[in-house]
Amino acid sequence: MSPILPSPKALDLARQVLRIEADAVLALVDRLDGGFMKALRLILNCHGRVIVSGMGKSGHVGRKIASTLASTGTPAFFVHPAEASHGDLGMITRDDVLIALSNSGESVELLTIVPSIKRQGAKLISMTGNAQSSLATEADVHLDAAVAQEACPLNLAPTASTTAALALGDALAVALLDSRGFGPEDFARSHPGGSLGRRLLTHVRDVMRVGSAIPAVLADTSLSDAIREMSRGGIGMTTVLAPDRRVIGIFTDGDLRRAFATQQDLRTLSIGDIMSPEPRTIAPDRLAVEAVEMMEQHKINQLPVVDGMGILAGALNMHDLFKAKVI
The missing domain is CATH 3.40.50.10490 (Glucose-6-phosphate isomerase like protein; domain 1)
Structure with a gap:
């Protein structure tokens, strides 16, 4: 035929x-x-x-x-x-x-x-x-x-x-x-099972790492100890804290590479000397999609989560958001 x-x-x-x-x-x-x-x-x-x-x-x-x-x-x-x-x-x-x-x-x-x-x-x-x-x-x-x-x-x-x-x-x-x-949150409540519901109802506090899962060191910590803490955390960074647990900096894989490029004697440096100060942070009650937007806009993969006083509350990286299917 x-x-x-x-x-x-x-x-x-x-x-x-x-x-x-x-x-x-x-x-x-x-x-x-x-x-x-x-x-x-x-x-x-x-x-x-x-x-x-x-x-x-x-x-x-x-x-x-x-x-x-x-x-x-x-x-x-x-x-x-x-x-x-x-x-x-x-x-x-x-x-x-x-x-x-x-x-x-x-x-x-x-x-x-x-x-x-x-x-x-x-x-x-x-x-x-x-x-x-x-x-x-x-x-x-x-x-x-x-x-x-x-x-x-x-x-x-x-x-x-x-x-x-x-x-x-x-x-x-x-x-x-x-x-x-x-509004959007009303819409999400009638669509809880789909990707839209996840995007509109998932907050940073729902997906962030908390407690001992947050890599954190004080500013006077040695570089070697900070690297060990960063490796333990497994998210490619460690937060750097003041004694009152306010986040004052962040130390990432990129910071480590840049430190090696300076040809300084890294054995004499504390993490406070080579951290990135005043890092971008996000509050736990913000939507997880806002964390995604911030990461994409600034080309970063990690975010410390802080409360209204700047005190460390959690940590978040892009893999956490993928796992929660927010992305």
Whole structure:
């Protein structure tokens, strides 16, 4: 059997699809009005959950909108409209807001459950491509997601319409996020299992070395003893302390190489003579990603961790951050 080859016009058609869908999204900008603001107010003042529902491709878009809302501070979940009419309506209470998606606005499965939704007092936000449709006119708020044409050359398969609905859902979620003052740490709390959660929730105190694991010497320590302490610590440096345990310097492999290059009699020197004074430090309550940024910016691999008085609290190197999967 001969292989099927792409159509000669495939690339042009693909570009046309992207143009049509981009135009569909841009057209939404000028149609955002007081209805959008009313939808925001309904959701922000909702004492229950946001329920999202839709059939077919609208249902797939609805699932994504519900997921985005839930991860950005608006408790939400998806209910299949056909299942709703067979018992799942029990998931919806009078304190909830239902967002119903249908490009035509005439989805039978959605229209079947609308009377029950309204009878129990839940609010209804419709997102359709037809402001005169049954679903739009029954809703407390209608969001206009109409498109001039589908990107499908047959103008049949939901393409531009689903993209527009998805973008409108994202606009709603982000506007709600901002109105709630939802920040990075809030976002991280709903994503604790991923790399984003690790980056936003891990603090220096969670990954730093403490106690005897911190290489440390006093300023009058001999070079040979300081090298032994640095080797014991295994992080390529030792902190240098004043008698009250304030960090006054750091001694690294690089400092050792530079000391050898001076051709001094190293046997006569204390570590205070060749350390790097006033090293960069970080506080234990800073985010671990801030330590990464500092290390990368200044091209260093280690950081002493100090409290507000400059007293040694811990030590950190790049390997610790790799191990914690912050990087």
